[in-house]
Amino acid sequence: MPTRPEIAYFGAGPASLPTAVLEEAAASLLNHLNTGLGIAEHSHRSALANDVLRDTTNRLKELLEVPEGYSVIFMQGGGTTQFSAVPYNLFSHFAKRVLTEENNDIEKTKARLQKAKAEYVLTGGWSSKACTEAKRLVGEEKVQVIANAKDVNGGKWGDIPAAESWNLVKEGEGESVYTYYCDNETVDGVEFTGVPQVPEGRYVVADMSSNILSRKVDVSKFALIYAGAQKNVGTAGLTILIIRDDILQTQCNDTELRSLGLPLPPIMLHYPTLTANNSLYNTLPIFEVYICGLVMKKLLETGGLGAMQASADRKASKIYALLDKYENLFKVVPKKAVRSRMNICFRIEGEGLEGKFVKGGEERGLLGLKGHRSVGGIRISNYNSITEEQVDKLTAYIEEFAKSATA
């Protein structure tokens, strides 16, 4: 195996992966378990592929302590595909529950559906896109923005409205189909500190694409958690879902959806079809699942999510402490209470200093520091694969830069 030169990559995703994982993946790509065939060549229905699928599922369940009554789905299409899949499947589930309660009376169900709403919390670009897509597919009137961070932060992202302030659908006025939020927004660097407190019985859906496996999560609080793999778990091309089984078991059929005026999901976005086929309704990219499995194995061997959480906290705190130390130079974008541990976004005051910072980083092998193209600035992505040594190298550079800029 060739070695790779020592650099540190702080890009927001696709993100860097542990070298040991890539070495194992590369070897397996060529010759998996000495079968003479690479992992990407084996049939997705072979016993070998099945082992990969089972092991990865089990590791994920172990890491997140997924309780009974939840299923894991592997899908293609990224988080953006889930922006559509969520309203398709969750509205269908809600409608089927109502249909059953109303003894299959379509008109009564329709009447209740008319006042039913998906609740969206907007905290950045990703939750906003998810909300826009839900409105497209089920209609604006069926989506309620229950909180918008821009409203409490002078028209800009960078804060998370407290759950107590959310304008939830009230009893008597209608019903909540699900409550959606994005646990970590990569572009402006805000992150929920934990599971928001919502009334019992809410179907909470969270996009954890950019912070999954970086801390413990009480899965039992959720109806659905999903995550694109390419930040904390693996490579682009795979999305991981943890879904409560009642959603899979209780779904309208196509005729019911049509009668109720709800949109039919394309078959590849129909969650029950995917679970009924063990995520193999079509050809699943097993190589990508394999990489995720290797990353999870490593996490389990190094202390699981408790250790990851402690490490992420330590790494992020070091960086934020330094940014705060030079607060006249570095302006952290989000408010202090909601600063993301995963994406540390800040501006550098002073003409041309941001470009200089990025360039200086590149010269030292510290790459991927540019902010998202839509907002500019600096962004340090501090995902699981970033080591404490890499952060130390980075903070040394930040300090050096700050001293020279403020000298």
Place this chain on the structure above:
Amino acid sequence: MPTRPEIAYFGAGPASLPTAVLEEAAASLLNHLNTGLGIAEHSHRSALANDVLRDTTNRLKELLEVPEGYSVIFMQGGGTTQFSAVPYNLFSHFAKRVLTEENNDIEKTKARLQKAKAEYVLTGGWSSKACTEAKRLVGEEKVQVIANAKDVNGGKWGDIPAAESWNLVKEGEGESVYTYYCDNETVDGVEFTGVPQVPEGRYVVADMSSNILSRKVDVSKFALIYAGAQKNVGTAGLTILIIRDDILQTQCNDTELRSLGLPLPPIMLHYPTLTANNSLYNTLPIFEVYICGLVMKKLLETGGLGAMQASADRKASKIYALLDKYENLFKVVPKKAVRSRMNICFRIEGEGLEGKFVKGGEERGLLGLKGHRSVGGIRISNYNSITEEQVDKLTAYIEEFAKSATA
């Protein structure tokens, strides 16, 4: 790099890839162009990723001699996702053309839409699934099965009704939205011999998932060609589309679709959104694109599609000749005129002989010979990466097997 033991894999997909390609891909996974980062870690919006995307697109265009006026899209979700994407986008395009012709008169457009139909040719499991999905999404009444191979083959797959016999939508009775077929059916091993002759102006859509890049194709005859990458081009997780630009340019907006009673595509299946973003509306798995690019480069260096076609013909002819030589033992599934060059499907007469054949193959390093689980029998997949030497080894085994079985 480790070497891999010499085996030959005739599985139907995921399929084997050239060892040289895998070696380059594995090295790049670890350290792409000595950047210190692997190809799967680099941002999909980096200059490096852009190079991969551009090179792969250009190689595809060169190989297939794609004329002006066509775009290439890379998508996730496999061929099955296209079963949905095709009706969404093609109906939207048709409706927009009609709307324009009818000066945006919704009622007149609706009236014409009511008699408009997508035309499906059923020749096996894949085209049937595509047809079923179109019926789900746009309604049974908007889909016309114009030919069903089972009708001409005693209720079984294994033939392709001649284009002259197709029950096309007739002028005066309605309009054709598009004409859909699957160029090669992997399960029963039937393949079109060329582009079917349909009346001028038809929007021909072809699923070439299992035979793309195995022969020359006159792209100008098509509105859309798509192919999952995992058989002749690369690994699972990527789908390649070649689409005529008028379909991208002329599409209903969401309001129009709703007014006309047509389904809205989820955003990731909306072709114009994908092309407007250079296939980067979300995170594209660049590693998979890179592998396809390497395979295409190799094809260009070894004579392009003319050479591939000659080689595929030679390899398939050798195998079929031998099966015909022992025709009392081997029963080729499809009719002679439509035998697939890619998937050679046959039964072996005699109790337990199929199991014996597969087992004997495995002992000789000839793997992946089992037929599709839904039909049984033997299937030899003869994709681009299968070498003539591998086929010679296989035919030697078939002959040996036949002699011993008929002795």
